Amino acid sequence: xNQSVIFNELVRWVAELEVVEFTAQQxxxxxxxxxxxxYLQQFSAPQLVSEDDTIKVFELQRFDLxxxxxxxxTEEAFDCQGNISIG
Numbered sequence: 091x092n093q094s095v096i097f098n099e100l101v102r103w104v105a106e107l108e109v110v111e112f113t114a115q116q117x118x119x120x121x122x123x124x125x126x127x128x129y130l131q132q133f134s135a136p137q138l139v140s141e142d143d144t145i146k147v148f149e150l151q152r153f154d155l156x157x158x159x160x161x162x163x164t165e166e167a168f169d170c171q172g173n174i175s176i177g
Contacts, residue, residue, distance in 0.1 A: 094116070095114050095115070095116045095159075095160045095163050095164070096115045096116070097112065097113070097114050097115075097156045097159075097160075098114075098115070100112065101145060101148060101149070103141040103144060104124070105141070107124065108126060108127045108128070109124040109125060109126050109127065110124070110125050110127070110130065110144060110145060110148045111123065111124050112124075112125075112148075112152075112155075112156075112159075114156075114159060114160070114163060114174075116163060121163060121168075121172075122171075122172075122173040123155075123159040123173065123174040123175075124173055124174070124175050124176065125148065125155055125176040125177055126175075126176070127144050128177055129176055129177020130144055130147045130148055130151070130177070133147050133150065133151050134147045155176060158176055159174050162174045162176070
């Protein structure tokens, strides 16, 4: 059975959690995926301070992060809120 995961282009910064949130869809279900600023920091030499800088680093790493999220979705590695969390 094909259980492909589709990611859309929407990305947003969630300040209170310090995560970049992006969404995936699998079999009609919307899945929130989050990657922490701390995790993204490893891909940037200057300290990530602003929302814009953090999202830019996310966009540069988007392909790899989507692959990681897809693997976690396939493994059904959801957190207690039903989200996929990276870092």
